[in-house]
Amino acid sequence: MPLPWSRRVTRPTRAEPGSLRYQVHRDAADPTTLVFYELWRSAGDLARRGRHAGTTWPTRKKPSGS
Structure with missing residues (x-):
């Protein structure tokens, strides 16, 4: 099952030549x-x-001390 945001991230790159x-x-x-x-x-x-300007990367900081 795709991650909920993954198509938004992968679609622009998949469209690039090559x-x-x-x-x-x-x-x-x-996880x-x-x-x-x-x-x-x-x-x-x-x-x-x-x-791609439209690509945003989901990020989450690890708690300090991890």
Whole structure:
């Protein structure tokens, strides 16, 4: 099941030239850890990968002392 916000984050990157796969996974052992998996057609496509103005990254600070 996709994370509720994941399509908003992955859709712009998947639309970039050379993007073959871009997925977000939640760690089963630690649900506060996310793993981003990217597959690109070439190193050049990856190097050209840009940030999209519409992409916002969900973040959560760990409590102090963690």
